[in-house]
Amino acid sequence: MAITDEFLPVPVPESLSATYLVPTARGSGAKPAEAVAALGERLSDPVGDLALQMIDSPLMTVDTRPVSQFPELPPDLLAAFGATPGQLEQLRTANELVVVQAGYRPGWPPVHEWSARAVAAAIAQSLDGDLIDVFSLQFLDPATALRSLPDNDGRLRLVDWILVPYSPTDTGLWFTTKGLRRFGLLELQAQEVPAQFTRAWGAIMTGAARRLLRIWTESLTEQDVPAFVQLPIETTVTGHDIAVAYGSPERHDSAGSAGLRLDLDPATDPDADSFLTLLPPAGQAAAPAEYFAQICTRLFGSGQPEIRYTRPSDAMARAVETARRSLRSARDRFLIGGLPPGVQLVVKYGLATDEGQEFVWASVTSWSNPGRIVATSTSDAASDPTVRVGTPVVVETADVVDWALLDGRGVIEGGWTQAVLDERL
Known part of the structure; x- marks a missing residue:
């Protein structure tokens, strides 16, 4: 496809990797294939077969290392992303870490992620412990990790694989995604989001991630990985996109939609992330904050406090x-x-x-x-x-x-x- 004003060329990495950790204080003795087999029907057939194939291939490694050989994981960030006191205690008292790593080419399915998470969850289950997703710095209990994997029909919830953190700025809230890089795609960001639409905008960001990830992976079906994928500069996020991303396609009217424009925001620091920035569509007269408020209201109803005329009392x-x-x-x-x-x-x-x-x-x-x-x-x-x-x-x-x-x-x-x-x- 030729580069035009209607498309944004986004670079494709040559390969992707996933890393999961299982802290243990009593020695692992982990046998990955046996741990996966012990899960039985808790793993869907496609994921179970995939995990066993990866264990026997050079694309996955499972080894046990002393904690001192692995970079320290910040407890404050783990807690900010949902780690419980008990999970932090697991990490603090651990002598060893079972390290599960897998690599694969960009595309769908994300073999590296599904197989590594499945194996790490199986090992954690066998050790009566939890696992750490290094990419998102999240602790996961085995049951939660297994529920996030696709079922026999290949269905999963995108919200189990990406986070949408936000922070205040002088002009509103700054939202980003954290998880799209698992699949090779740049993370999304949006700025100047009105504070009262925190939940609604988080859902719209998740729906936008689902829409763009689908376009991304459909462009990576050939055996040879292309250097770039061309994403449409103008895209539409629907209520159906949001509902599917949350695993409930029947719970949202698919007629609702909102237009958004993509802009590439490359990092100037080699250690920093580049972003795809979400903006109002071209020709939209409203400022970003005003437009974001409009589409949140369109899709989810008003999030603004009530305006009331009051009598003195x-x-x-x-x-x-x-x-x-x-x-x-x-x-x-x-x-x-x-x-x-x-x-x-x-x-x-x-x-x-x-x-x-x-x-x-x-x-x-x-x-x-x-x-x-x-x-x-x-x-x-x-x-x-x-x-x-x-x-x-x-x-x-x-x-x-x-x-x-x-x-x-x-x-x-x-x-x-x-x-x-x-x-x-």
Whole structure:
């Protein structure tokens, strides 16, 4: 296929590899083929056969090494990706690591990943322990690892193979994927995502990963690995893509869809990752934050806090007083980076209208001036057409009536006025 303005040439690696570890404190004595055979029907026939073939080939190695011979794995990162205290204790007390490594060419199926994970899960099961996926720095118990492998019909959930971490920036949330490189594809990223759409955008990123991975692997069906695969610059993510990625194709209306544009963001540091950046389609007038909010709402419904006109009351006055009394402390924590990872500071402020004040929320991006907050609106204002989800706003600190800390699940601190409103319902 010739390179055109409609396609993005993405380089294909010559080979791929997978590494899994099984910590043990009592010696492994691991016999991979016997461990795999002992799983019986817990492994699908295709994966079981594949694992046994790989064990007997030079494409897989299984060896036991002293812990001191393997680079130290950071406990804080393992915990951030879901490791339990018990799993961290397994690693801390381990004398040896069973190391399962496999390599294969890019394409589908990802033989290196399926076989290495199956063998590592089988060994962990035989040792009454857990395994570590080195690529994602995740601990997996054997049952979880086995459930992630394809069934007899080759079906699997992509969410079991990729993560979608995010972190706050001055302009919203920065999302990336971690897992597409298992299959040779560059990871995805998106910036300026409004904080209230954390879950919805994570699902859209996963759906986009599924759509692009399908195009990628369908381009790698020939025996000779091409130097490049041409991905479409403009792509559409559907509700069906998202549902299939989560393993529930029947649970989402496949009619919903959202257009996205791809841009290649090559790394300038040789040790850093390059990304495929998700952007609004060409010709889209809305800013990225505003467009991302629109498509999240289109596919999943509104994620913005309710806008309410309220009448004064003693309870509301106390709530506003509590919020304003602690607002300086909230600002101090924001400025020194004292908020937990993935948590956003939002403020609620009033807009003057003929009917009184309309209260809307905004996500703080900068607060260097004590009297003025630079933020991104998380609400559409009924009274001001310039205040839309994802648009930048400047808020006078004196107009703030409430603040809250939000993570992907909701309010974890603050939100006193909202609590009063909720009690009235």
